[in-house]
Amino acid sequence: MNEQAMEAYRGLMVEVKYRTEAIDAILAGKVPLRAKIAEETAYLQLRMICELIAIGCLIIHGDLSAKKTDPLQSYKADWILTVLGKMHPKFFPVALEHEDEPTTPPAWVHKSTGFLTRNDLIELYNRHAGERLHRGSARNVLKNNKPLQFKEVRQWRDKVVSLLTRHIITSPDEKTICYFIMNDGQDRVHSALFVAQSPPIGSKGYARSHRATIIVNGCQKPLFDLIARLERAGAAPLRTALLRI
Numbered sequence: 001m002n003e004q005a006m007e008a009y010r011g012l013m014v015e016v017k018y019r020t021e022a023i024d025a026i027l028a029g030k031v032p033l034r035a036k037i038a039e040e041t042a043y044l045q046l047r048m049i050c051e052l053i054a055i056g057c058l059i060i061h062g063d064l065s066a067k068k069t070d071p072l073q074s075y076k077a078d079w080i081l082t083v084l085g086k087m088h089p090k091f092f093p094v095a096l097e098h099e100d101e102p103t104t105p106p107a108w109v110h111k112s113t114g115f116l117t118r119n120d121l122i123e124l125y126n127r128h129a130g131e132r133l134h135r136g137s138a139r140n141v142l143k144n145n146k147p148l149q150f151k152e153v154r155q156w157r158d159k160v161v162s163l164l165t166r167h168i169i170t171s172p173d174e175k176t177i178c179y180f181i182m183n184d185g186q187d188r189v190h191s192a193l194f195v196a197q198s199p200p201i202g203s204k205g206y207a208r209s210h211r212a213t214i215i216v217n218g219c220q221k222p223l224f225d226l227i228a229r230l231e232r233a234g235a236a237p238l239r240t241a242l243l244r245i
Contacts (some may be wrong), residue, residue: 001169001176003193005062010189012056013182016164017189019045019052023157027150035148040132042153047129049160050121054080057091060169060178077125081118090174092118093167108168115162124156 025031026042033041054077061084084091095115100106116124128149169178177194184190 001060001062001171001178001193005059006178006191006193008059009056009178010180010191012052012059013164013180013189016049016052016160017182019049020157020161023153027154027157039148039150039153042150043129043132046153046156046160047125047133050077050125050129053077053093053116053121053160053164057081057084057093057169061088061091061171078122081122085118088172090170090172093163093169093180095163096166096168098166111162114159116156116159117163120159128152128156 022031023042023045026033026038031038031041058080081092095111097109097111099109101109164180165182167180169180170176175195179192179194181190
C-alpha cells in the first residue's frame with residue numbers, strides 16, 4: 001500500500017462514478033435505447049464496475065499480488081477475489097457510515113447492511129450481469145423472454161454506491177489503512193494513507209487513540225482531528241496529501 005497504488009485506485013473509482021452515471025441515465029430514460037438493449041447496457045456497466053472493484057483491490061494490495069503474478073494478468077473479478085481472499089481474508093473494501101460515532105474523539109462506524117459485499121459482487125458478476133452478456137443458447141431463445149429487471153439494476157447500483165461512497169481498505173497486518181471518499185465536495189475522489197502504531201486498525205481504540213498522530217504538510221496533528229479535517233478538506237491541500245500516522 002503506497003501513494004502510487006492509491007493514485008491508481010482513485011482513477012478506478014472515478015471510472016466507477018462515470019459508469020454509475022451511465023446507469024443512472026439509463027434508469028432515468030435519458031438514453032435513446034429500446035428497453036431490452038438498455039437493460040443489457042446497464043448490466044454491462046455493473047459487470048465492469050465489479051471488475052474495477054476487483055482490480056482496485058489487487059492494485060491496493062500490490063505487495064500481495066507481487067507474490068503471485070497471475071492475478072495481475074486477469075480481468076475476471078470472481079477469480080481475482082478468490083485469489084486475494086486466500087492471501088488476505090479482509091482484503092475487500094469496508095463500507096463506512098456517513099456520520100462518525102459521536103464520541104470524543106470521533107470513531108468510524110462500519111455499515112452493517114445495504115452495501116455490496118464480496119459474495120454479492122461474485123453473484124452479480126457471474127449470475128446476474130454475466131448472463132446478460134450473451135444472447136443465450138437456442139433452447140433459451142425459444143423460451144419466453146424474461147421480464148426486464150430495471151428494479152434489480154437499481155438495487156445493485158445502490159449497493160455499489162453504498163459500499164464505495166466512504167470506505168477503507170486495510171493491510172493484512174492491520175497496520176496500514178487506505179481511506180477513500182468518492183466525493184470530496186468538489187466531485188473528486190479523496191484518499192488518505194495511514195500507518196498505525198497501536199491499537200489494531202478497525203478497532204474503536206484505533207479511531208480514539210490520543211497517542212497516535214498524523215503528519216500533514218510537515219506538521220504533527222492528533223489523530224482525533226483526522227475525520228473532521230478530511231471531511232472539511234474541500235479544496236485544501238489535504239485532498240491530495242499523503243498522510244502518515
